[in-house]
Amino acid sequence: MDAFLKAGPFMAENFSLLLEKTGEQLLLSLVAVLISLVIGVPFGLWLGHVHRGEFLAVSLTNIGRALPSLALIAIFIGLVGIGYANVLLALIILAVPPILSYTYIAIDSVDRDLTRAARGMGLTPLEVLWRIEVPLGLPMAFSGVRTAAVLVVSSATLAAVAGGGGLGDVILNQVAYGIEGVVAAALWVAALSILVDQAIALLFRLVASPGVKRVAAQSTSAPAV
């Protein structure tokens, strides 16, 4: 209890340190998520559009569920060694499955009558994807990005083990920062995850057209973000 009470003053006294570490962690996470998006989204869009890849999507989701993220990252670092690039790679491996499988499901599950109507009207496959499937799949795809981002931001704490920096530097260094420092940084990580989650929800509201938001609000299968 004492540690919790002291966490507040610790945050106040070491605000610039925490900010610096937060910055490191966010940058690492952002790079990992962006690379994962570049890998996962195009594959998800393509597989969903051609309605193939159910096996892949389901397998990826299951692997993601079966392996605790921290265990995965620890195993991975154990296998390939420490270093910023390796941590980054581990985080990418963590983030690609939810992004890819959610994107796939988002596109694959768009009502086939709608895509038939679109094709029947003379839209090219790319136009069907861009004008119909992507807008209608957007809420679900964003759920995948949220899941991935929260996973990455929280897991990135472990980067300290491998020399990647971030708030883990504080959490894993009780000798230097005391127990109150560990608790303060841990609370900080929790808050960061919530902030990232909300930031992506906000991003969805910014990029989604009014029509997409309306559909998202009415749909039960794709909870509005």
Place this chain on the structure above:
Amino acid sequence: MIESRESLGITFEKATKVYPGTSAPALDGLDMTIEAGELVCLVGPSGGGKTTALMLINRLIDLSSGDIRIGGTSINDLGPIELRRKIGYAIQQTGLFPHMTVGENIGVVPRILGWDRARIRERAHELLELVGLSPADRWVRRYPGQLSGGQQQRVGIARALAADPPVMLMDEPFGALDPITRTTVQDEFLAIHRAVGKTTVFVTHDIDEAIKMGDKIAVLKPGGLLAQFGTPAELLTAPADDFVESFLGDERGLKRLALFTLADVASSEAPGTTPPWPRLPESTTVRAALSAAMAERAGGVLATRGDDVVGLAPLDALVHPDLPEAVA
């Protein structure tokens, strides 16, 4: 625009479709000529190939053999995308894109054809007025989810007409509507069809709808064979085989009465005294009029125009609508 009546006929020449992995054809050697401006209903049981025949026209599926010509040009001479942009396509109400407003839905094809905004807007307004969603300003910014089934279907028709295509394909467009809305939308669509004169191929599983809507009806039977192609009157008076007869149902004789209206059968001489019969607008079908007379145990019905009685239709005239003079 709407006044333009560009319209092209469609010819099926031994059109055959065998789906991969099946041995029996879904559509077997269909030979049929649809004249420019005609509304042809494709009817038949599930598995009769009616939707297959429709989707072959705009190449949503490709022919296994044979050919289909639109205005003399083989559909295979155009790329599928180019072909489809010249063909209006409407399906059940689910075909509206829920994330687009009514105006955006109607504007989809004009937009990909590169029309400017003002022209698309003007076209959307014009079409909404045409399909009875008036004033257009009230509807154009709504979303499909804010409309009733009947209103959605009207938007679907407007969307299919957007780029003024010479041919319209409609796949059970009114299938999801309740009976009352369905009747209204059918009437409106018939009025639009008469106004714009587009060659229309209309798939339905409902023979009554086909009799009401079709200039001609093509009955397809299992195995994708054409059982009969003719006007509703031809089908009802001379079904080609047992299949068509059973498909038309037990009430074939009564259904035929739906091809006539009171204006066709009522005697025009002004009656001295009007009998206390039910009064019905002269546009009422003879079948409905007969039903009304029977329900009230009357000896006939009175045809009205506005508030005026313009003719008498006794039971005899209702029962023999094609021989009104002889009976009168």
